[in-house]
Amino acid sequence: MDQFTYDERGATDRPFPEPLDGGWPSGYTVMVETHAIKAADPSAAFIALTEGILAWNLHRGAGLTMESDAGRAEPGVRVVSGFGLGRVRIKAPCRVLWSRSPQLDGAGRAVPGQRAGFGYGTLPGHPVRGEEGFYAELTADNRVVFICTAYSMPASLLYRLASPVTRLTQRYVLSRYVRSARTLAAAGPGPR
Numbered sequence: 001m002d003q004f005t006y007d008e009r010g011a012t013d014r015p016f017p018e019p020l021d022g023g024w025p026s027g028y029t030v031m032v033e034t035h036a037i038k039a040a041d042p043s044a045a046f047i048a049l050t051e052g053i054l055a056w057n058l059h060r061g062a063g064l065t066m067e068s069d070a071g072r073a074e075p076g077v078r079v080v081s082g083f084g085l086g087r088v089r090i091k092a093p094c095r096v097l098w099s100r101s102p103q104l105d106g107a108g109r110a111v112p113g114q115r116a117g118f119g120y121g122t123l124p125g126h127p128v129r130g131e132e133g134f135y136a137e138l139t140a141d142n143r144v145v146f147i148c149t150a151y152s153m154p155a156s157l158l159y160r161l162a163s164p165v166t167r168l169t170q171r172y173v174l175s176r177y178v179r180s181a182r183t184l185a186a187a188g189p190g191p192r
Contacts, residue, residue: 002078002093002123005155012119012133012149013098017140020149028130028151031170035178037144037185043110045144045185049136050102050116052184058134061180062173065089073099073118083173090127094120097131102138113140115147128152134177136185146181148174 008025024030039045052058054073056066065082073079077096082089099118103111119133130152137145150170 002095004095004121005124005126006122006129006131008151009121009131010097010119011151012131014115014133014149015100016113016115016137020147024151028153029167031148031150031174033148033174033178035146035181037146037182039144039185041188042112042138042142042144044188046110046116046136046138047102047104048188049144049146049181049185052181052187053117053134053136054099054101057184058177058180061183062176064173073120075099078123079120083169092126093123094126094132095123096120102136110138112138112142114138117147119149122152122155127155129155136181144185146178146185148177 011024014020020032037045037049055071056068056073059066059081066079068077068079070077073096075096075098078093079096080091080093082091084090097119100116102116103114105111115135115137117133117135119131121131122129130150132150135147137147139145
């Protein structure tokens with residue numbers, strides 16, 4: 001089993017209502033992005049978004065290729081995402097550290113006041129060292145929010161020299177995640 005490339009694991013595991021500002025490991029570049037998702041049916045949108053995140057569809061919808069030993073993000077699952085054009089792709093191997101499914105009431109509706117999704121950490125071959133978390137949140141007042149967090153640093157001198165390009169790439173991929181999250185939430189729940 002591949003070993004993680006960093007020691008400060010688990011900081012993305014923050015169930016609702018744990019704050020996402022502060023408490024990140026020192027020495028890393030930290031990113032916390034929160035985006036409201038408009039939804040006529042917040043419960044259905046939250047469930048659909050969470051299921052899309054857990055089934056790698058958020059990433060695929062953002063244009064990444066996803067190779068995994070499982071169809072769903074669960075602790076211990078290895079995944080390699082690929083970003084680029086055609087066959088020219090940067091491969092980014094990770095292992096899932098934690099995952100959280102939606103909590104539903106007896107009628108199958110999402111319980112307000114929860115955060116679901118997963119976090120994964122980098123493995124050898126990834127251009128950065130660190131961790132990323134992807135969350136769907138259904139606030140206590142029934143609003144849907146997509147959140148992406150990361151703490152990372154370049155994995156090698158080459159990537160350190162390319163860090164301005166890496167940061168621009170991360171911002172671009174994040175914008176694609178947000179668009180994908182909105183599409184997933186709008187689709188509503190699929191077959192369960």
